[in-house]
Amino acid sequence: MIDRYSRQTLFSGIGEEGQKRLGNSCVVIIGCGALGTIIATSLVRAGVGKVRIIDRDFIEYHNLQRQVLFDEDDVRDGLPKAIAAERHLKRVNSLVQVEGIVADVNYINIEGFIGDADLVLDGLDNLETRFLINDACLKHKIPWVYGGAISSSGMTMSIIPGQTPCLRCFSASPPSGILLTCDTAGVIGPAPFIIGSLESVEAMKILVGAEAEVNRDLISIDVWKGTFIHFKISHHPDCPACHGKYEFLEGRYGMKTTSLCGQNAVQILNPEANQLSLQELAARLQPVGQVTYNEFMLRFTVDNHEMVVFPDGRAILRNTTDESLARGLYAKYIGA
Numbered sequence: 405m406i407d408r409y410s411r412q413t414l415f416s417g418i419g420e421e422g423q424k425r426l427g428n429s430c431v432v433i434i435g436c437g438a439l440g441t442i443i444a445t446s447l448v449r450a451g452v453g454k455v456r457i458i459d460r461d462f463i464e465y466h467n468l469q470r471q472v473l474f475d476e477d478d479v480r481d482g483l484p485k486a487i488a489a490e491r492h493l494k495r496v497n498s499l500v501q502v503e504g505i506v507a508d509v510n511y512i513n514i515e516g517f518i519g520d521a522d523l524v525l526d527g528l529d530n531l532e533t534r535f536l537i538n539d540a541c542l543k544h545k546i547p548w549v550y551g552g553a554i555s556s557s558g559m560t561m562s563i564i565p566g567q568t569p570c571l572r573c574f575s576a577s578p579p580s581g582i583l584l585t586c587d588t589a590g591v592i593g594p595a596p597f598i599i600g601s602l603e604s605v606e607a608m609k610i611l612v613g614a615e616a617e618v619n620r621d622l623i624s625i626d627v628w629k630g631t632f633i634h635f636k637i638s639h640h641p642d643c644p645a646c647h648g649k650y651e652f653l654e655g656r657y658g659m660k661t662t663s664l665c666g667q668n669a670v671q672i673l674n675p676e677a678n679q680l681s682l683q684e685l686a687a688r689l690q691p692v693g694q695v696t697y698n699e700f701m702l703r704f705t706v707d708n709h710e711m712v713v714f715p716d717g718r719a720i721l722r723n724t725t726d727e728s729l730a731r732g733l734y735a736k737y738i739g740a
């Protein structure tokens with residue numbers, strides 16, 4: 405057991421004591437795309453005791469360019485990212501309790517996912533859920549590491565409740581209007597690789613108790629330009645989250661449909677439709693369109709629209725960003 409981590413315990417920042425602390429820790433990684441796969445592989449290999457990976461999506465060929473845990477078999481098998489990540493990582497390090505959960509993290513379920521965590525890591529592609537993580541982590545006094553990447557650039561910051569400024573201290577809410585997404589700007593692998601690596605090293609420092617070494621700046625990089633900039637962030641005197649007002653966690657900003665970054669797709673959430681039987685749904689949809697399914701998801705094609713449905717009632721409508729069309733088709737074929 406010690407041998408496996410010998411090169412890591414030789415490093416004075418970790419040592420034998422740090423290794424034990426890593427082994428007794430529980431981390432939650434929310435989002436398992438390019439960032440999440442880098443973070444998950446780093447922390448499972450490093451011997452963090454319990455790693456929970458939550459992702460709402462399934463794997464497609466265009467993910468393989470940068471999502472290092474997945475392969476072509478995963479795409480052919482129609483696996484959700486959280487399940488494929490769990491399977492691959494259990495083969496990497498059987499000493500770690502790896503738990504893959506297929507779910508959309510929202511204001512209703514987030515506290516249940518992170519309650520036992522020592523640390524939460526951001527592997528997301530959307531800002532709204534990051535503000536939700538910020539609220540939930542501040543409320544439960546759990547450190548979290550923010551990270552995001554797009555195009556050739558990325559940002560990261562460590563947030564320790566009660567000590568450092570939080571995400572809302574420097575951005576009051578997700579910006580409105582047109583945002584850059586992986587759809588419009590694209591992304592090259594090295595940008596999320598670097599940000600995911602920085603998030604992983606922050607995780608190690610926080611988990612081994614090297615508080616003084618934790619990065620307290622907002623770090624901004626551009627891998628194409630080769631730039632690496634630290635920004636000092638201050639507590640905002642009116643930050644709602646730092647004053648115990650958790651507006652995202654209260655669901656004030658929750659939405660039922662979301663456009664998915666990098667995918668030209670819309671996700672529909674239906675909290676009423678939990679525990680869908682995909683077998684029953686397949687039988688219902690077979691007469692009206694083309695249906696394939698496994699225990700994790702059902703794929704349904706009708707009138708040039710492709711919809712993927714998950715057992716928790718969630719659906720993803722492909723090849724559109726039209727949220728009202730998505731709601732309409734969901735109501736028509738799944739029922740709302």
Ligand SMILES: [Zn+2]
Nearest residue numbers: 570573643646
């Ligand atoms: Zn704040």
